[in-house]
Structures are given as structure tokens and as C-alpha cells.
Amino acid sequence: MSKKFYLVLGILVIASLALAACAPETVTVVETVIVEKAGETIIETVVVEVAAEAPVVEEPVAAAAECCDAYRVAIFEEPVSLNYWNYLGPGSSVWTQYVLAGQAPALFTLSDKRFDFVPSLAKAIPEAVDNGDGTYTITVEMVEGATWSDGEPVTANDVVFTHNACKDLKLTQNWPNQCSPNGVDVTAEAADDYTVVYTFAEAPSLGTWQAGIALAPILPQHFWADGVAAAYVFVDGVAAPEMERPEDCEAEGADADACAAYATYDEAYTNARTTLYEADAAGAPSAGGYTTDKWEAGAFVQRTANDGYYFKGAEIVEFEDGTWSLTMPDGTAYELYGNAEGEETLRYTSGPYSPNVIFSIYGSQDAAFLALANGEVDYVINPLGLSRGLREQAEKGQGITTYTNADYGMYYIAFNMNKFPMSNYEFRQAADIVMDKEFVVNSVLGGVVFPMYSTMPPGNGFWYNPDTPAPYVGLSREERVNMAVQVLTDAGWSWETAPAWNADTEDVDPGVGIKGPDGQEVPELTILGPGPAYDPIRATFNQWISEWLRELGMPVKSELTGFNTILGPVFVDANYDMYILGWSLGNVAFPSYYYDFWHSSQCTADTGNYNTPCFKNDEYDALVEEFMSTGDLERAQELVYQMQVVLADQRPYINLFYKQTYDLANERVVFPYTETLGGIEAQAGMQTDAQVLLSK
Amino acid sequence: MWKFLGKRFLQMFITLLMFQTVTYFLMDAQPGDIADLLTLNPDIPPAERERIRVDLGLDRPPAERFLKYIGNFYKGDLGVSFSQFPRPVTEIILERLPRTLVLFLSASVISFWAGYASGKVLAWKRGGVIEYSSTLVGVILYTVFTPWFALMMIWLFAVYLDWLPPGKFLDPILWLTAPEGIHANDVFVRMIWSVMIATGVMILGLIGTQRLSSQLRKTGRWVSFVVPFIGVFLYWRFASSGISLYAWDILQHLVLPVLTVTLIAYGGTMLLMRTSMLETLREDYILTARAKGMPEKIIRDKHAARNALLPVWTGLVFSIGSSLSGGIITETIFSWPGLGLTLLNAAQVEDIPLAMGALTVTGVMTLLSHLVADIGYAFLDPRIRFS
Structure with a gap:
């Protein structure tokens, strides 16, 4: 019972x-x-x-006969916040970036395929004016008619409001680059509702203007005024202490008064920032194609089309000669960088097309791709790379299309140039000679990645120097070993038994008892790198490189370990021999990483910055300093070309490979274009301009 | 009884403190910290990197951070998540815990009941084809590789048969039209409460009718069973502010993960019950009961099964405690955003406050499970007394 x-x-x-x-x-x-x-x-x-009546899914607003359904996108982590201040601050995450994409407009932007600097809410590209007192002024005329999704106009006051909040509240993380890039003091004023006047404390450069202030996000003053005012309360009347900031308040003899004064000062700003980062963003208007209006934690984020989007219906065309043109629905046209000659390389009309973009949050990459194969979502936005097995499995789903593009990143081995033998030029050269990248890429890894010879990925055509020397491509193993031994011998290296090619075994007889140019013993060396579970490609390279160096007689071992375990010795302590990692290279239009990664002032051991090899080279420093300060794009290109040559010769890094990106989508999603550096993922899934057809 | 409980609570508090101490320092001993990950971007100026470390308190020595954490913890403040800054950890746990509890409590209770019932019968009817085949199935389910099995279940029921949704706990397209202010967690919590209240009323009805005459008891039981059923129906029909459709959506999504976890847990429970029952059946008191001519069903259910239940009961209670963190695989595969998935993500990015919060909840649940197991023993076995 x-x-x-x-x-x-x-x-x-x-x-x-x-x-x-x-x-x-x-x-x-x-x-x-x-x-x-x-x-x-x-x-x-x-x-x-x-x-x-039972709730019925809203019928899409048809922009064309067969268009458009909701655009369903799979992501596999939750966004951190919908508060844009927090997104560029401590809540920064790529997942948040996707769900807020386009929400904050900017005065300028980068063009679709070529990444040229083009106006967005600005009417034209302005020239800097030298004020004669060391300062420079740039006056930007804004378009009239752009509105936020709640109907309020986007004005110069919004621009100035965002800029000042960033500066006054000392917003953290990604914000400083939006209001004081490279530490340059920039003030912003609204001359009238549609004119912004920027004053730079030094000559604007590509880094501070084109890749900095000009691309800064604009947030709506009418929505955020109260939230920002609540943050200002903490810092109103708070002045920086006059005494110098003590280096270590824990140290004996530290100035207690200064420590207390700075503690109070810092606390005021921390409270102000936290107030702003915690502010409720519900209902925040957007000036992009979509407004992010609903977030069901752990399940989905919903975006709704902004019918008042300023660029809706605008036609964007690019030509072979580099011309970029934009024609607004009212007939206003902009044309830059050419005479509209040659073949059209791009033509599309801006959306938004889908009534909604729905980001479904899945627990893992596997679950997301299973959902794609099963027709549950239209596209998986995947910033984490994709294993071949998972890709092939997902491709078996009905109507799945794969789009392949070059990734804007590089994978490399770095040498600690503060330590022997990595400090030795010939050691690095010999290492470069014996590294048969083509063999690993083609024979071992089956061509899943591409060998890389320059510090600029070839996909970034404007900055890539095709003449960067790559003298060891195509050498046989015998030639490589002989050449490396010759290079080392010429530089004074010696062995008890030198490495040699054995024709009988068709293998190398490893060197024994290697000594440096001055007879120094070579210490045991370690190549740190991610393990095969994290990245089998880098793990494979690591093992082959250590094997080739051992053949030269170098006591090298691979240490395959967790990613977090590498961060400490490399980026904090700068106490390593060699390591293999990768960089995603950020701004395609302005490769400032040439400064961050290799300028002598950025040495990790000295400053904690990102020049992990501690590469110090006067010639290179001069080139990169000029690059960072120039406002002339052609000169900047020449400088980047030269820097690639210097780095290929000096080898603080030896580039190993670059990857391809794979974007998998249902065939009913029509993207405005599919060939783009970094892939569709790098464009946040092209939410505004993708069409999800109803007919398929 | 109260003295026993007092002592046990003191022991639990000390154990929890030790657990938190060890866990905190183990978490902290991981190489690197979240600031390294957050600032692995050359566009972030050097001063900002240090500022982030200061803002997150990572510039302080581990012992100081731990003391501050523990002090705040026992004041009810679990801190702010580093990876979901500035969301309070308590808010995240309160959001995720109900989902995990629903999934694993449902699965544990169903698998316990099914394992107990089938293990008892199989041991009683030992030697038949059914016993051999059931044991084989039990062994397969007990030893199956969970991720593979979960994926097979998705393939079978969601892809091939297309009966059930493959993952997640709701259908976003349906929820597009959800009324303003209605969130999944509200629906979730209402579902839990309505089932709990209904079950509570049923159990009270059952207890209340124990001493009635046979006929009245039968009627009373039906009433105590029909009334909550009608109550639940009426609630979701009229008083649920139009959200029953969304509750149904969640219920549909719940079926596949619960079925998977239930099947996996069922194998172990059934085998344990069967083995325990086989041992019990060899006891002298079973022989005595048979010699006295008692009905087989009474011997099986009252004499043998009740005594054989103790280890199964222990397994059930302990599994509930550990399921909070042990559900990582299931929650990941079914995209079920519960506490296990939260713990995994927090540990991966070294979000110490959030990981500690999730682990502490697991620790508290495990300690409470032990207590419940001990109390349960006394009810199941009259020879055991609180002391």
C-alpha cells in the first residue's frame, strides 16, 4: 500500500x-x-x-521577404555584468563584451575588413592643431540625428561626461586608455551640442588619438548622471596628499602620516569606483543595433533590436584600392582612402535585422557545439579555440557551415635575456636554426597551424612585412645541425664531443660537454609551457625544441605545466629560462604591442611590465619610440616593418606559429562578410548585420 | 538528545573551521592569482595592475587575508566575487544552490527509493534470471563513466528520440515573452516550495491517520493525498501569476539530468541494498520469524529490509552532502548552472571568495548530513541511542 x-x-x-x-x-x-x-x-x-493566450514567440520584424528570425548565439560562460563602466573596469570579460557589443558608440571606428580608421558619430576625420604652447587641439564635429534607444540624442555632452567620469574617478583597468592613453593628459569640452574639443598635453599620436581617445566609448549622460554623481560624492573635495606616496607602508620607518593620508585618499576613490561599478544598469539605453534588456542568470541574455539605430539602412562599400564608403539612408555619403577603383571587396546594408539576439549560456564548449549541431542555436561564439574532433563532430549537424580565417595572434618561445646562455646572441640564433617549424607543423601536427616567421601575423596585411628574413626555411636536419654548430663554434662555443650528423643512422650524435664562449658551464635549462591538456600544439613544440637543443649538447628539459603556474615565474618574478606561450594581439589598427613587449623600459624584471625577455636594444627602442609618437600612418608602417626585421635578427622571441579561427554557424545565418582577421568571433558574431533567414 | 546535539554542533563548528582553514590555504597556495589573469593585457597600465591587486586585497599576506575572511564569514559576509566583481558571494550562492538542490535531491530520493525497493526484492528472490540481469545492469550503472553516460542519454532522448531538451534549465525563446519581473529562480523557488508543502501535508496526513480504524485510515490517507494535489493544482492554475508555463518548461528540462543522475546513483544503491539484505537474511532472527510462521512479506519488509537499510541510509545521506560539489560533471554536461559548475569556474580562475563560499556550503551540508545520518540511525535501529 x-x-x-x-x-x-x-x-x-x-x-x-x-x-x-x-x-x-x-x-x-x-x-x-x-x-x-x-x-x-x-x-x-x-x-x-x-x-x-499561451505566450507566443514574437513574430520577427521582416526586413526582407525571408528575413529575419531571432539570432540565437551560444556562449559558454556568463557575462560578468551589464554595467558598461564595470565591463571596462574590473568586470572585464570577453563574454560581457559579446552581450554588450555596439551598445556604447564612439566618435570613430575601424572599417570592416581593412580596419582603417573611419568616422562613426564624427562627421569627418579632423586634423590636430598645434596651439604653440606644447598643447594640441582636435575639434570633432559630430553628426546630428544619432539617438539612444530611448530616443534621447547622442551629443557632445555625453562624450565629455564619459571622458570626465573616467578621468575624475580614476576608473581602473581598461578605462585609463579611454581617457588618458599612455598617461597623456587629455581634456574634453563640449563647444556646443555637437562639437567636442579635445586638448592634448602633447602631440597626438596614433596611440593616443586614433587608437585611444577617438575610439573611446560614449555613455548616455541622462541615464548615468545619478550613478556617476553618487560616485563623485566620495571624492568631492578630496585632494591628493602633498607628500610623496610611501613605497611600502609596512616597512620600518615608513612615514605614518603619509601612509594614513594616502590610505584615506585611496579609499575615497575605491569607494567612488565601486559605487559606479555596482550601479544598476537595468534599462541602460544603447546607441548600437541592439539593447541588452534581459539577463536570466545561468540561462540566457536577450538583446532587442534598436529600431532607432543611427546607421540602420546605411550601405557600406569597400573597394580593392582601399576605398571605404558609407552612404546613409538619407543619401549622405562619406568616402575615404581611395577613389573607389577596382573590384568591390565588400558591400552590405547595415541592420539590425533580427528582432532579438539571444545568447544561450551553456556549461561547456561541448554542450554549446552539440546545441549547434542539434539546431538549438544558430552560431557558437567561441574565443577559446576548437579541437579538430569537436569541430568535425559539430560539422555533422544539418546545415552547419564552417568559416575559416587567420587568427590575430602569435605563439612564440621567449628567452630570458638576463640569464646565460639565453643572453648570448649566437645561442638564440642556433636555437632558431635547429627549430624546424615546418616539420612540426606539417609532419607532426598535420597542418592544423601555420609556421610564423615575423612578429606580425600575415593576416594583418597593412603592418605585416613580407620581407622579414626567414633564412632557415627548407633546410634539412643535417644542414640545420651543421649550421648551428658552425654558428656556435664561430662565437667561441666548444664541446668535449661536438654534435655531428651521422649519415649511417641518419640522426644526430648529440654534443657532449658544451661550454660557452668564455668556457662557462651551461646550466640546466627549462622550457616552461602549457601541458597537452591545455594546448597540445604548444606542448608538442616544447618537446621538439628541447630535443633539438639537447642534440646540440644543451642540458634542456621541457616543463609542461598549468597556465597559472607559468604566470608567476614569467610575468611576476621574471625568473625563467625559456617559455612558450601565445598572445592575442588586440588592436589590429595600431600594434602597440611592439612597445609593450620589447621596449627596454618595459622589462618585466625591472618594472613588472610585459617585456618578459628584458630585451634592451637601442636601435629598436628608437624605432618603437618614434612609432608610438608619430601621427603619420605611412611612417608608422615603415617603422613597424623595420622593427620586424630587428626582432627577427635579435630574437628575444622566436615566433613559432599562428592559428586559424573556425566559426561554425547554421547556414540560415547570412553574415555580411566572412573573411576577416580574427574571424566572425572577433566581430562579436556580427550581431547587427547578420541576417537569420526564416525560409531555411 | 539535546546534550548530544549540543556536543555535535560544537564538533561540527570546530570541524568546519579546520576545513575552512585548510581549504583557504590550499586555494591560496595555487600558483598565481586572479589579478595575474585579469591583468594579462598589455593595454592595462602597470599602475592599474597594482591597483587591482590592492582593491582585491591580494597585496596582503595570506594569513591576514584568511583572518579577515573568517572574521567576515562568521559575521555573515562571504565577501565579493573576484571574477564576477562586485557581486556578493552570498547572492551568487543563493542563486545557484536551489538549482543544485533540486537536481540532486530529486535524483537522490528517487534512486534511494528505487534502489531500496528493487534491492530488497532481488535479494529475496535470489537466483532467478531477473536477479542476474538486474545485478548486471546495476553493476553497469554503478561503474559507468559518467560523462559518457550523460552524453549518451542526451543523444538518445534529446537528439535521436527528440523527447526531451538536451540541456540547460529553460528554453530562452519561450522566456522571451515572460512577464516583466519574472525570473527563473523565482519560478524555481516556488516549485520547490509547492512540492515541499504538498509533501509535508501528505506526510502529516499519513501520520495523523496512523491510529484510525482500518476503514477510516484508508479514507484519511486518500484525503491527505488528494487535498495537497488539488492544492498544488489550484495554486499553479490560479495563484501563480501566469508563470505555470515557465514552471512546466523548467520541469521538462529537469527530467533528463535527474534521470541520468538517478540511474547512476540507482546502481550503487540497489547493489548495496541487495548485498546488505542477503547478509541480513542469514541472521537467526529471520529463521526464527520463519519458524514462527510469519507471512513472508512481513519478514521481508519489517524484519529483514529495515535492518538491511542502515548502510543504504548512510550512503544516501552522505551522497546528498557531497552531491553539491560532486555534481560538477553533470552540471557541466547538462549546462545546469548550479553550485558545482560555479565551484569549478571559481577554482579555475582562482576566485577565492566564491570558491570558498561554494566549498563552505558543501562542508556545512556534509556535516549536517552526518548529523542527520546519526539521528536517522536511532530511528531505524532501536539498539542505537544518543549518548
Whole structure:
């Protein structure tokens, strides 16, 4: 009795939920009805109970005959926040970037395929004016007619408001680059509702203007004014202490007064920032194609089309000669960088097309691609790379199309130039000679990646120097070993038994008892790198490189370890021999990483910055300093070309390979273009301009 | 009883403190920290990197951070998540915990009941084809590789048969039209409460009718069973503010993960019950009961199964405690955003406050499970007394 009883009981409880769910419901609604009262017709608002219809998925707004359905995108981590201040601050995450893409407009942007600097909410590209007192002014005329999704106009006041909040509240993480790039003081003023005047404390460069202030996001003052004002409360009247900031307040003899004053000062700004980062962003208007209006934690994020999007219906065309042109629906046209000659390389009309973009949050990459194969989502936005097995499995789904593009990243081995023998030029040269990248890439890894010879990925055509020397391509193993031994011998290296090619075994007889140019013993060396579970490609390279160096007689071992384990010795302590990692290279239009990674002032051991090899080269420093300060694009290109040659010769890094990106989407998604550096993922899934066809 | 409980709570507090101490320092001893990950971007100026470290308190020595953490913890403040800054850890746990509890409590209770019932019967009818085949199935389920099995279940029920959704806990397209202010967690919590209240009323009804005459008891039981059923129906029909459709959506998504976890847990429970029952059946008191001519069903259910239940009960209670963190695989494969998935993500990015919060909840649940197991023993076995 009791068993059956509990069984039936359980079933009925669940069934009651099901029955209730299936039953039509009555809901209370407010209706305006016309009623007859005492012979006269009046209009009255009454509360009535009506049978509610089952919720029906909103019919898409058809922009064309067969367009468009909701654009369903799979992601596999939750965004951190929908608060844009927090997104560029401590809540920075690539997943947040996707769900907020396009929400904050900018005065300028980068063109679609070529990444040229083009106007967005600015009318034209302005020139800097030298004020004669060391300062420079750039005056930007803004377009009129751009509005936020709530109908308020986007004005110069919004630009100045965002800029000042960033500066005044000392916003953290990615914000400093938006209001004081490279530490340059920039003030912003609104001359009128549609004119912004920037004043630079030094000559604007590509880094501070084109890749800095000009691309900074604009946030709506009318929405954020209260939130920002609440943050200002903490810092109003707070002045920086006059005394110098103590280096270490824990140290004996530290100036207690200065420490206390700075603690109070820092706390005020921390409180101000936290207030802003915590502010509720619900209902924040967007000036992009979509407004992010609903976030169901752990399940989905919903974006809704912004019908008032300023560029909706605009036609973008690019030509073979580099011309970029934009024609607004009202006929206003912009044309830059050419004379519209040659073949068209791009033509599309801007959306948004889909009524909604829905980001479904999956627990893992596998679950997301299974959902794609199963037709649950239209596209998987995947910043983490994709294993061949998972890709092939997903491709078996019905109507799945794969788009392949070059990745804007590089994978490399770095040498600690503060330590012997990595400090030795010939050691690095010999290492470069014996590294047969083509063999590993083609024979071992089956061509899943591409060998790389320059510090600029070839996909970034404007900056890539095709003449960067790559003298060891195509050498046989015998030639490599002989050449490396010759290079080392010429530089004074010696062995008890020198390495040599053995024609009988067709293998190398490893060197024994190697000594440096001055007879130094070569210490045991370690190549740190991610293990095969994290990245089998880098792990494979690591093992082959250590094997080739051992053949030269170098006591080298591979240490395959967790990613977090590499960060400490490389980026914090700068105490390593060699390591293999990769960089995603950020801004395609301005490769400032040439400064960050190799300028002598950025040495990790000295400053904690990102020049991990501690490469110090006067010639290179001069080139990169000029590059960072020039505003001349052609000169900048020449400098980057030269820097690639210097780095290929000096080898603080030896580039190993670059990858391809794979974007998998359902064929019913029509992207405006699919060939783009970094792939569709790097464009956040092209939400505004993708069309999700209803007919397929 | 109260003295026993007092002592146990003191022991639990000390154990929890030790657990938190060890866990915190183990978490902290991982190479690197979240600031390294957050600032692995050359566009972030050097001063910013240090500022982030200071803002997150990572510039302080581990012992100082730990003391501050523990002090705040026992004041009810679990801190702010580093990876979901500035969300409080408590808010994240309160959001995720109900989902994990629903998934694993449902699976544990169903698998316990099914394993207990089938293990008992199989041992009683030992030697038949059904016993051999059931044991084989039990062994397969007990030893199956969980990720593979979960993927097979998805393939079978979601892809091939297309009966059930393959993962997640709701259908975003349906939820596009959800009324303003209705969130999945609200629906979730309402579902849990309605089932709990209904079950509570049923159990009270059952207990209340124990001493009635046979006929009245039968009627009373049906009433105590029908009333909550109608109550649940009426609630979701009329008083649920139009959200029953969304509850049904969640319920549909719940079926596949619960079925998977249940099947995996069922194998172990059934085998354990069967083995325990076989040992019990060799006891003298079973022989005595048979010699006295008692009905077979009474001997099986009252004499043998109740005594054989103790180890199964222990397994059930302990599994509930550990399921919070042990559900990482299931939650990942089914995209079920519960506490296990949260713990995994937090540990991967060294979000110490969030990982500690999730681990502490697991620790508390495990300690409470031990307590419940001990109390349960006394009810199941009259020879055991609190002391």
C-alpha cells in the first residue's frame, strides 16, 4: 500500500504542475472599453479578467521577404555584468563584451575588413592643431540625428561626461586608455551640442588619438548622471596628499602620516569606483543595433533590436584600392582612402535585422557545439579555440557551415635575456636554426597551424612585412645541425664531443660537454609551457625544441605545466629560462604591442611590465619610440616593418606559429562578410548585420 | 538528545573551521592569482595592475587575508566575487544552490527509493534470471563513466528520440515573452516550495491517520493525498501569476539530468541494498520469524529490509552532502548552472571568495548530513541511542 501510495503521490504532484501549466489562464488586465451609461457613450478604464493566450514567440520584424528570425548565439560562460563602466573596469570579460557589443558608440571606428580608421558619430576625420604652447587641439564635429534607444540624442555632452567620469574617478583597468592613453593628459569640452574639443598635453599620436581617445566609448549622460554623481560624492573635495606616496607602508620607518593620508585618499576613490561599478544598469539605453534588456542568470541574455539605430539602412562599400564608403539612408555619403577603383571587396546594408539576439549560456564548449549541431542555436561564439574532433563532430549537424580565417595572434618561445646562455646572441640564433617549424607543423601536427616567421601575423596585411628574413626555411636536419654548430663554434662555443650528423643512422650524435664562449658551464635549462591538456600544439613544440637543443649538447628539459603556474615565474618574478606561450594581439589598427613587449623600459624584471625577455636594444627602442609618437600612418608602417626585421635578427622571441579561427554557424545565418582577421568571433558574431533567414 | 546535539554542533563548528582553514590555504597556495589573469593585457597600465591587486586585497599576506575572511564569514559576509566583481558571494550562492538542490535531491530520493525497493526484492528472490540481469545492469550503472553516460542519454532522448531538451534549465525563446519581473529562480523557488508543502501535508496526513480504524485510515490517507494535489493544482492554475508555463518548461528540462543522475546513483544503491539484505537474511532472527510462521512479506519488509537499510541510509545521506560539489560533471554536461559548475569556474580562475563560499556550503551540508545520518540511525535501529 505505502509503496504504491508514494508512487502515485509523486506522479500526481508532478502531474498537477503539468496540468496547471497546460490549462488556459486568466490574467488581470487593464482595458479601455467603451460603455453605455445612462444613454451616453463614455470611455472608461476598467479591470477585467480575460483568458490569456499561451505566450507566443514574437513574430520577427521582416526586413526582407525571408528575413529575419531571432539570432540565437551560444556562449559558454556568463557575462560578468551589464554595467558598461564595470565591463571596462574590473568586470572585464570577453563574454560581457559579446552581450554588450555596439551598445556604447564612439566618435570613430575601424572599417570592416581593412580596419582603417573611419568616422562613426564624427562627421569627418579632423586634423590636430598645434596651439604653440606644447598643447594640441582636435575639434570633432559630430553628426546630428544619432539617438539612444530611448530616443534621447547622442551629443557632445555625453562624450565629455564619459571622458570626465573616467578621468575624475580614476576608473581602473581598461578605462585609463579611454581617457588618458599612455598617461597623456587629455581634456574634453563640449563647444556646443555637437562639437567636442579635445586638448592634448602633447602631440597626438596614433596611440593616443586614433587608437585611444577617438575610439573611446560614449555613455548616455541622462541615464548615468545619478550613478556617476553618487560616485563623485566620495571624492568631492578630496585632494591628493602633498607628500610623496610611501613605497611600502609596512616597512620600518615608513612615514605614518603619509601612509594614513594616502590610505584615506585611496579609499575615497575605491569607494567612488565601486559605487559606479555596482550601479544598476537595468534599462541602460544603447546607441548600437541592439539593447541588452534581459539577463536570466545561468540561462540566457536577450538583446532587442534598436529600431532607432543611427546607421540602420546605411550601405557600406569597400573597394580593392582601399576605398571605404558609407552612404546613409538619407543619401549622405562619406568616402575615404581611395577613389573607389577596382573590384568591390565588400558591400552590405547595415541592420539590425533580427528582432532579438539571444545568447544561450551553456556549461561547456561541448554542450554549446552539440546545441549547434542539434539546431538549438544558430552560431557558437567561441574565443577559446576548437579541437579538430569537436569541430568535425559539430560539422555533422544539418546545415552547419564552417568559416575559416587567420587568427590575430602569435605563439612564440621567449628567452630570458638576463640569464646565460639565453643572453648570448649566437645561442638564440642556433636555437632558431635547429627549430624546424615546418616539420612540426606539417609532419607532426598535420597542418592544423601555420609556421610564423615575423612578429606580425600575415593576416594583418597593412603592418605585416613580407620581407622579414626567414633564412632557415627548407633546410634539412643535417644542414640545420651543421649550421648551428658552425654558428656556435664561430662565437667561441666548444664541446668535449661536438654534435655531428651521422649519415649511417641518419640522426644526430648529440654534443657532449658544451661550454660557452668564455668556457662557462651551461646550466640546466627549462622550457616552461602549457601541458597537452591545455594546448597540445604548444606542448608538442616544447618537446621538439628541447630535443633539438639537447642534440646540440644543451642540458634542456621541457616543463609542461598549468597556465597559472607559468604566470608567476614569467610575468611576476621574471625568473625563467625559456617559455612558450601565445598572445592575442588586440588592436589590429595600431600594434602597440611592439612597445609593450620589447621596449627596454618595459622589462618585466625591472618594472613588472610585459617585456618578459628584458630585451634592451637601442636601435629598436628608437624605432618603437618614434612609432608610438608619430601621427603619420605611412611612417608608422615603415617603422613597424623595420622593427620586424630587428626582432627577427635579435630574437628575444622566436615566433613559432599562428592559428586559424573556425566559426561554425547554421547556414540560415547570412553574415555580411566572412573573411576577416580574427574571424566572425572577433566581430562579436556580427550581431547587427547578420541576417537569420526564416525560409531555411 | 539535546546534550548530544549540543556536543555535535560544537564538533561540527570546530570541524568546519579546520576545513575552512585548510581549504583557504590550499586555494591560496595555487600558483598565481586572479589579478595575474585579469591583468594579462598589455593595454592595462602597470599602475592599474597594482591597483587591482590592492582593491582585491591580494597585496596582503595570506594569513591576514584568511583572518579577515573568517572574521567576515562568521559575521555573515562571504565577501565579493573576484571574477564576477562586485557581486556578493552570498547572492551568487543563493542563486545557484536551489538549482543544485533540486537536481540532486530529486535524483537522490528517487534512486534511494528505487534502489531500496528493487534491492530488497532481488535479494529475496535470489537466483532467478531477473536477479542476474538486474545485478548486471546495476553493476553497469554503478561503474559507468559518467560523462559518457550523460552524453549518451542526451543523444538518445534529446537528439535521436527528440523527447526531451538536451540541456540547460529553460528554453530562452519561450522566456522571451515572460512577464516583466519574472525570473527563473523565482519560478524555481516556488516549485520547490509547492512540492515541499504538498509533501509535508501528505506526510502529516499519513501520520495523523496512523491510529484510525482500518476503514477510516484508508479514507484519511486518500484525503491527505488528494487535498495537497488539488492544492498544488489550484495554486499553479490560479495563484501563480501566469508563470505555470515557465514552471512546466523548467520541469521538462529537469527530467533528463535527474534521470541520468538517478540511474547512476540507482546502481550503487540497489547493489548495496541487495548485498546488505542477503547478509541480513542469514541472521537467526529471520529463521526464527520463519519458524514462527510469519507471512513472508512481513519478514521481508519489517524484519529483514529495515535492518538491511542502515548502510543504504548512510550512503544516501552522505551522497546528498557531497552531491553539491560532486555534481560538477553533470552540471557541466547538462549546462545546469548550479553550485558545482560555479565551484569549478571559481577554482579555475582562482576566485577565492566564491570558491570558498561554494566549498563552505558543501562542508556545512556534509556535516549536517552526518548529523542527520546519526539521528536517522536511532530511528531505524532501536539498539542505537544518543549518548
